[in-house]
Amino acid sequence: MAATMRYTTQLGAGLGLVDETKTLLDLWTPGMSPSRLHQAALESGDFPTVSARRLRNIIVESFAPRYLVSDGAPARHLKTLSRVLPTADLSQLMLIFTSRANPILGDFIRQVYWVRYGAGDTSLTNEDARAFVERAIDDGKMLKRWSEKTVSRVSGYLTGCCADYGLLEPGAKRSRRILPFRIAAPVAAYLAYDLHLAGIGDNTLLSHADWALFGLGREDVLAELKRLSLQGLLIVQAAGDVIRISWTHPTQEALCDVLTQG
Protein backbone atom coordinates (compact mmCIF):
# COMPACT_ATOMS: atom_id res chain seq x y z
CA MET A 1 0.00 0.00 0.00
CA ALA A 2 2.59 2.52 1.15
CA ALA A 3 4.87 1.61 -1.73
CA THR A 4 2.34 2.94 -4.26
CA MET A 5 1.94 6.29 -2.47
CA ARG A 6 3.71 9.40 -3.73
CA TYR A 7 6.82 10.64 -1.99
CA THR A 8 6.68 14.19 -0.58
CA THR A 9 9.02 16.53 1.30
CA GLN A 10 6.71 16.56 4.33
CA LEU A 11 9.38 14.89 6.47
CA GLY A 12 11.10 18.28 6.40
CA ALA A 13 8.37 19.81 8.55
CA GLY A 14 9.85 17.81 11.43
CA LEU A 15 12.16 14.81 11.65
CA GLY A 16 11.75 12.39 14.56
CA LEU A 17 10.33 15.04 16.94
CA VAL A 18 10.43 12.44 19.73
CA ASP A 19 10.40 14.88 22.65
CA GLU A 20 7.93 17.24 20.96
CA THR A 21 5.61 14.31 20.25
CA LYS A 22 5.69 13.21 23.90
CA THR A 23 4.80 16.74 25.03
CA LEU A 24 2.00 17.00 22.48
CA LEU A 25 0.63 13.61 23.53
CA ASP A 26 0.43 14.91 27.11
CA LEU A 27 -1.57 17.91 25.91
CA TRP A 28 -3.79 16.05 23.45
CA THR A 29 -7.08 14.53 24.55
CA PRO A 30 -9.22 12.18 22.43
CA GLY A 31 -11.34 14.07 19.93
CA MET A 32 -9.08 17.14 19.94
CA SER A 33 -8.52 18.58 16.46
CA PRO A 34 -5.11 19.79 15.24
CA SER A 35 -6.20 23.43 15.57
CA ARG A 36 -7.40 22.90 19.17
CA LEU A 37 -4.17 21.08 19.98
CA HIS A 38 -2.25 24.02 18.51
CA GLN A 39 -4.15 26.40 20.75
CA ALA A 40 -3.60 24.16 23.80
CA ALA A 41 0.12 23.90 23.03
CA LEU A 42 0.41 27.68 22.72
CA GLU A 43 -1.41 28.23 26.02
CA SER A 44 0.57 25.51 27.84
CA GLY A 45 3.87 27.36 27.59
CA ASP A 46 5.56 23.99 26.97
CA PHE A 47 7.17 25.30 23.77
CA PRO A 48 8.75 28.57 24.92
CA THR A 49 11.39 28.66 22.19
CA VAL A 50 9.07 27.76 19.31
CA SER A 51 7.10 30.35 17.31
CA ALA A 52 3.35 29.93 16.86
CA ARG A 53 3.83 29.38 13.15
CA ARG A 54 6.46 26.70 13.71
CA LEU A 55 4.26 24.99 16.30
CA ARG A 56 1.43 24.94 13.77
CA ASN A 57 3.76 23.32 11.24
CA ILE A 58 4.83 20.66 13.74
CA ILE A 59 1.23 19.81 14.65
CA VAL A 60 -0.46 20.10 11.25
CA GLU A 61 2.32 18.73 9.05
CA SER A 62 3.98 16.21 11.36
CA PHE A 63 1.95 15.25 14.45
CA ALA A 64 -1.48 15.07 12.81
CA PRO A 65 -0.59 13.01 9.71
CA ARG A 66 1.34 10.56 11.89
CA TYR A 67 -0.83 10.18 14.99
CA LEU A 68 -4.26 11.72 14.41
CA VAL A 69 -5.23 9.39 11.56
CA SER A 70 -7.85 6.64 12.10
CA ASP A 71 -9.82 8.86 14.46
CA GLY A 72 -6.71 9.52 16.54
CA ALA A 73 -6.12 5.86 17.42
CA PRO A 74 -2.28 6.10 17.26
CA ALA A 75 -2.31 9.16 19.54
CA ARG A 76 -4.69 7.46 22.00
CA HIS A 77 -2.51 4.37 22.20
CA LEU A 78 0.80 6.24 22.38
CA LYS A 79 -0.60 8.53 25.07
CA THR A 80 -1.42 5.47 27.20
CA LEU A 81 1.87 3.72 26.50
CA SER A 82 4.02 6.83 26.96
CA ARG A 83 3.40 6.63 30.72
CA VAL A 84 5.28 3.35 31.06
CA LEU A 85 7.31 2.52 27.99
CA PRO A 86 10.91 3.74 27.77
CA THR A 87 11.58 6.42 25.16
CA ALA A 88 13.45 3.90 22.98
CA ASP A 89 10.33 1.70 22.69
CA LEU A 90 8.07 4.70 22.14
CA SER A 91 10.30 5.96 19.36
CA GLN A 92 9.98 2.56 17.61
CA LEU A 93 6.20 3.03 17.62
CA MET A 94 6.68 6.58 16.34
CA LEU A 95 8.84 5.14 13.56
CA ILE A 96 5.95 2.90 12.42
CA PHE A 97 3.45 5.76 12.26
CA THR A 98 5.93 8.20 10.72
CA SER A 99 6.80 5.67 8.01
CA ARG A 100 3.13 5.13 7.23
CA ALA A 101 2.60 8.89 6.93
CA ASN A 102 5.83 9.38 4.96
CA PRO A 103 6.32 6.33 2.72
CA ILE A 104 9.64 7.69 1.49
CA LEU A 105 11.08 7.03 4.97
CA GLY A 106 9.69 3.50 5.23
CA ASP A 107 10.92 2.55 1.79
CA PHE A 108 14.36 4.04 2.49
CA ILE A 109 14.65 1.96 5.66
CA ARG A 110 13.45 -1.22 3.94
CA GLN A 111 15.35 -0.80 0.68
CA VAL A 112 18.57 0.85 1.81
CA TYR A 113 19.12 0.69 5.57
CA TRP A 114 18.41 -3.02 6.06
CA VAL A 115 20.14 -4.03 2.84
CA ARG A 116 23.30 -2.25 3.99
CA TYR A 117 22.86 -3.61 7.51
CA GLY A 118 22.53 -7.13 6.12
CA ALA A 119 25.61 -6.68 3.95
CA GLY A 120 27.63 -5.94 7.07
CA ASP A 121 28.20 -2.27 6.28
CA THR A 122 28.92 -0.10 9.29
CA SER A 123 27.79 3.29 8.05
CA LEU A 124 25.28 5.05 5.84
CA THR A 125 25.80 8.42 4.17
CA ASN A 126 23.62 11.20 2.83
CA GLU A 127 24.98 10.22 -0.57
CA ASP A 128 23.39 6.76 -0.14
CA ALA A 129 20.10 8.51 0.67
CA ARG A 130 20.53 10.79 -2.33
CA ALA A 131 20.99 7.79 -4.64
CA PHE A 132 17.75 6.33 -3.26
CA VAL A 133 15.90 9.63 -3.80
CA GLU A 134 17.22 9.96 -7.34
CA ARG A 135 16.12 6.39 -8.14
CA ALA A 136 12.69 7.21 -6.78
CA ILE A 137 12.47 10.28 -9.04
CA ASP A 138 13.40 8.12 -12.03
CA ASP A 139 10.73 5.61 -10.96
CA GLY A 140 8.11 8.40 -10.96
CA LYS A 141 7.42 8.29 -7.22
CA MET A 142 7.25 12.09 -6.93
CA LEU A 143 4.45 14.29 -8.26
CA LYS A 144 7.05 16.26 -10.21
CA ARG A 145 10.81 16.22 -10.57
CA TRP A 146 12.45 17.71 -7.45
CA SER A 147 15.12 20.39 -7.69
CA GLU A 148 18.71 19.52 -6.85
CA LYS A 149 18.38 21.43 -3.58
CA THR A 150 15.26 19.55 -2.53
CA VAL A 151 16.90 16.21 -3.34
CA SER A 152 19.83 17.19 -1.13
CA ARG A 153 17.65 18.33 1.72
CA VAL A 154 15.35 15.30 1.68
CA SER A 155 18.38 13.00 1.59
CA GLY A 156 19.51 14.61 4.83
CA TYR A 157 16.01 14.34 6.29
CA LEU A 158 16.01 10.57 5.69
CA THR A 159 19.27 9.88 7.52
CA GLY A 160 18.45 12.47 10.20
CA CYS A 161 15.10 10.86 10.86
CA CYS A 162 16.71 7.42 11.10
CA ALA A 163 19.10 8.90 13.66
CA ASP A 164 16.22 10.34 15.70
CA TYR A 165 14.58 6.90 15.83
CA GLY A 166 17.76 5.08 16.83
CA LEU A 167 18.68 3.33 13.57
CA LEU A 168 21.68 5.54 12.88
CA GLU A 169 24.17 7.52 14.91
CA PRO A 170 22.75 10.89 16.03
CA GLY A 171 24.26 14.33 15.45
CA ALA A 172 24.66 16.50 12.39
CA LYS A 173 26.73 14.33 10.06
CA ARG A 174 26.92 13.33 6.43
CA SER A 175 28.04 9.80 7.32
CA ARG A 176 26.46 8.01 10.27
CA ARG A 177 27.29 4.72 11.94
CA ILE A 178 24.61 2.04 11.62
CA LEU A 179 23.41 1.21 15.13
CA PRO A 180 22.16 -2.19 16.35
CA PHE A 181 18.38 -2.01 16.04
CA ARG A 182 15.95 -4.66 17.27
CA ILE A 183 12.20 -4.51 17.70
CA ALA A 184 11.13 -4.28 21.36
CA ALA A 185 8.62 -6.86 22.61
CA PRO A 186 5.84 -4.33 23.42
CA VAL A 187 6.28 -2.82 19.95
CA ALA A 188 6.03 -6.26 18.31
CA ALA A 189 2.86 -6.98 20.31
CA TYR A 190 1.37 -3.60 19.39
CA LEU A 191 2.15 -4.02 15.70
CA ALA A 192 0.80 -7.57 15.56
CA TYR A 193 -2.51 -6.51 17.12
CA ASP A 194 -2.64 -3.35 15.01
CA LEU A 195 -2.39 -5.37 11.78
CA HIS A 196 -4.79 -8.04 13.04
CA LEU A 197 -7.42 -5.49 14.09
CA ALA A 198 -7.07 -3.81 10.69
CA GLY A 199 -8.51 -7.02 9.27
CA ILE A 200 -5.30 -8.57 7.96
CA GLY A 201 -5.31 -12.37 8.01
CA ASP A 202 -2.82 -14.30 10.13
CA ASN A 203 -0.75 -15.56 7.20
CA THR A 204 -0.65 -12.24 5.38
CA LEU A 205 0.17 -10.45 8.62
CA LEU A 206 3.52 -12.24 8.87
CA SER A 207 4.70 -10.69 5.61
CA HIS A 208 3.42 -7.16 6.18
CA ALA A 209 5.76 -4.33 5.15
CA ASP A 210 5.69 -2.75 8.63
CA TRP A 211 7.76 -5.64 10.01
CA ALA A 212 10.42 -4.92 7.41
CA LEU A 213 10.98 -1.54 9.11
CA PHE A 214 12.66 -3.66 11.80
CA GLY A 215 14.43 -5.91 9.32
CA LEU A 216 12.03 -8.77 9.97
CA GLY A 217 11.02 -11.28 7.30
CA ARG A 218 8.21 -13.81 7.60
CA GLU A 219 10.22 -16.35 9.63
CA ASP A 220 11.59 -13.65 11.93
CA VAL A 221 8.06 -12.38 12.59
CA LEU A 222 6.87 -15.89 13.38
CA ALA A 223 9.73 -16.31 15.87
CA GLU A 224 8.85 -12.93 17.39
CA LEU A 225 5.19 -13.90 17.77
CA LYS A 226 6.19 -17.20 19.41
CA ARG A 227 8.15 -15.17 21.96
CA LEU A 228 5.05 -13.06 22.60
CA SER A 229 3.00 -16.22 23.07
CA LEU A 230 5.31 -17.17 25.95
CA GLN A 231 4.16 -13.93 27.62
CA GLY A 232 0.50 -14.88 27.06
CA LEU A 233 -0.14 -11.95 24.70
CA LEU A 234 -1.36 -14.31 21.97
CA ILE A 235 -1.26 -18.00 21.04
CA VAL A 236 0.56 -19.15 17.90
CA GLN A 237 -0.08 -22.51 16.24
CA ALA A 238 2.11 -23.31 13.24
CA ALA A 239 1.66 -26.43 11.12
CA GLY A 240 3.82 -26.32 8.02
CA ASP A 241 2.95 -23.15 6.09
CA VAL A 242 -0.34 -22.70 7.89
CA ILE A 243 -0.27 -20.30 10.80
CA ARG A 244 -3.14 -19.84 13.22
CA ILE A 245 -3.06 -17.15 15.87
CA SER A 246 -5.46 -16.88 18.78
CA TRP A 247 -5.73 -13.27 19.85
CA THR A 248 -6.22 -13.03 23.60
CA HIS A 249 -7.17 -9.32 23.69
CA PRO A 250 -10.26 -8.04 21.87
CA THR A 251 -9.06 -4.46 21.26
CA GLN A 252 -5.87 -2.44 20.97
CA GLU A 253 -6.93 -0.55 24.11
CA ALA A 254 -7.11 -3.84 26.05
CA LEU A 255 -3.62 -4.75 24.83
CA CYS A 256 -2.28 -1.31 25.81
CA ASP A 257 -3.74 -1.75 29.29
CA VAL A 258 -1.92 -5.08 29.63
CA LEU A 259 1.33 -3.58 28.32
CA THR A 260 1.12 -0.72 30.81
CA GLN A 261 0.71 -3.22 33.63
CA GLY A 262 3.51 -5.44 32.35
Add this chain to the structure above:
DNA sequence: GTTCCTGATGAAGCGCGCAA
Protein backbone atom coordinates in the same frame (compact mmCIF):
# COMPACT_ATOMS: atom_id res chain seq x y z
C1' DG B 1 -10.40 30.53 2.86
C1' DT B 2 -7.82 26.56 3.98
C1' DT B 3 -4.61 23.01 3.29
C1' DC B 4 -0.78 21.03 1.01
C1' DC B 5 3.62 21.20 -1.12
C1' DT B 6 7.90 23.18 -2.12
C1' DG B 7 11.63 26.44 -1.89
C1' DA B 8 14.50 29.94 0.52
C1' DT B 9 17.03 31.50 4.34
C1' DG B 10 19.45 32.02 8.69
C1' DA B 11 21.31 30.18 13.07
C1' DA B 12 23.90 26.73 15.14
C1' DG B 13 27.07 23.15 15.16
C1' DC B 14 30.71 20.47 13.24
C1' DG B 15 35.01 19.37 10.92
C1' DC B 16 39.13 20.50 8.86
C1' DG B 17 43.30 23.01 8.00
C1' DC B 18 46.71 25.87 9.66
C1' DA B 19 49.58 28.54 12.66
C1' DA B 20 51.72 29.01 17.04
Add this chain to the structure above:
DNA sequence: TTGCGCGCTTCATCAGGAAC
Protein backbone atom coordinates in the same frame (compact mmCIF):
# COMPACT_ATOMS: atom_id res chain seq x y z
C1' DT C 1 48.82 19.74 21.18
C1' DT C 2 45.88 23.54 21.21
C1' DG C 3 43.25 27.30 19.62
C1' DC C 4 41.32 29.85 15.98
C1' DG C 5 38.89 30.76 11.78
C1' DC C 6 36.60 29.41 7.81
C1' DG C 7 33.49 26.74 5.13
C1' DC C 8 30.07 23.35 5.02
C1' DT C 9 26.01 20.82 6.68
C1' DT C 10 21.92 20.33 9.17
C1' DC C 11 17.77 21.74 10.86
C1' DA C 12 14.21 25.02 12.07
C1' DT C 13 11.51 28.44 10.39
C1' DC C 14 9.00 31.06 7.25
C1' DA C 15 6.77 32.26 2.91
C1' DG C 16 4.43 31.74 -1.38
C1' DG C 17 2.11 29.25 -5.04
C1' DA C 18 -1.08 25.51 -6.25
C1' DA C 19 -4.93 22.78 -5.38
C1' DC C 20 -9.23 22.02 -3.33
